[in-house]
Amino acid sequence: MxxxxxxxxxxxxxxxxxxxxxxxxxxxxxxxxxxxxxxxxxxxxxxxxxxxxxxxxxxxxxxxxxxxxxxxxxxxQGDFGQSLISSERVSEKIGPRLLNTLFLASYAAVIAVPIAIVLGVIVALLRNTIFDRVANVLTLTSISSPEFFLGYILILYLAVKAPIFPAIASLSPDMTFPDLLYRTFLPALTMVLVVTAHMMRMTRAAIINLLASPYIEMARLKGAPAWKVIVRHALPNAWAPIINVVALNLAYLITGVVLVEVVFVYPGIGQLLVDAVSKRDFPVVQAVCLIFAATFILLNLAADVGAILTNPRLRHPK
Structure with missing residues (x-):
């Protein structure tokens, strides 16, 4: 210990x-x-x-x-000074926007993480099949597409041509939780498409790498079914790289929401950063950038700790 x-x-x-x-x-x-x-x-x-x-x-x-x-x-001490534009305390100005960004990131993470891990395991089991090739093409397309492009595509097809969801994620204090989920679905879906693809590919790579291990071969020779080999033998040893990928993508969800919030006019900290830069409100810019950096460092630390706790070789180094 x-x-x-x-x-x-x-x-x-x-x-x-x-x-x-x-x-x-x-x-x-x-x-x-x-x-x-x-x-x-x-x-x-x-x-x-x-x-x-x-x-x-x-x-x-x-x-x-x-x-x-x-x-x-x-x-x-949590005191970033005063806004040059509104003379409001920067911490008071950032607080509600940061909560909105954390909600959007949590919304996307709740959807993306389980889907990515399950799909990664399935694709690893079905590697070199048509399903695997199609999944690779789709994930590479999603990763290669900028967030704002995916956002505009979703707006075009799910808000304009088929008006299912609102194109602008406008929030109000009196809205109910289901209404909040409905209004923020498109920006959350945009982030889900990007991070799910990356997490799924990394999960697939981790599982496939472990499937070539001797103890996996021994489990197969004993006649264990494929799902049991994955769940009981491969997946527990793949948690360390998977946790790293999940933590890094959670950091991206919080720090990389700037373009998504601008596209959907979402009142988060990313939109606040863009407004502050355009108005040269430097105390707000400095505070937001420092918060983004601290969030990314903390989640990287959480990834390291998670990898250590799930890997006996790291818990007991020689």
Whole structure:
């Protein structure tokens, strides 16, 4: 057990260091943008005195390292400053949008994960058949298609030609849970099509790789049926790579929803990021990018921990 704790602590330490480096890159990228932030907020018609007052208010008169550590200290406490456009607290502005994004990602994950694992096992059992070839073509097509393209295709056929679902995922506080699922089905389906294909291919590859192992051959020689070989012998040993793939795709569902939210005008954190970039609301941009990075690092850490706990060779390294 001590070895597992040590490995987890090492992974956590690397995650903290990685997040620190990313925070430096985010702050530096905003600093290197052309133009003056105060002039961008006030507009070209602002006087020099007004611009200077705005610079003092935003702390732009201080050196960049001081401003970085001030921003990082606030971010650690959950305080990302104020929006330059609405003067609203960034954390209060992000909170509801982040919950919407987490709901959409969870909605897609609940559909995608079981379907991908089951289909991956079935395709592995039927490899080199017509079903396997058709599944490979469909999954490669889905993976190769950009999210916005799949979204527009779904809108065309399921919202315009056959008006089954709404093309815009508009939300309201008084809607019921079934209505919420109905209104967000198309953006969730768009994300499901992409991540299911990737998870299914990785599950298939993991199962096929294990089917060539000696203990699998021994189980077959004993006369065990194919499904029993997969369920009792191959699948338990394939959980480590499958968990890694699932965790990485969950990270994608949360951090890669920007295009999907823009296509369906979904009020999530991705749509907020696009709006903040267009309006040069830099505190919001920095906060959203840092949240995306922290989410991706945490889910990668969860993938590592899951792989360790499901693999005895990693739990008890020699």
């Amino acid at each position: 001590g070895d597992v704790v040590t490995i987890i602590l090492k992974r956590l330490g690397l995650g903290v260091v990685t997040l620190f480096v990313i925070s430096v890159l985010i702050f530096s990228a905003v600093e290197m943008l052309p133009g003056d932030v105060a002039e961008a907020v006030l507009g070209q018609g602002a006087t020099a005195e007004t611009v200077e007052a705005m610079r003092l208010q935003l702390g732009l008169d201080q050196p960049a390292p001081i401003r970085y550590f001030h921003w990082l200290g606030g971010a650690i």
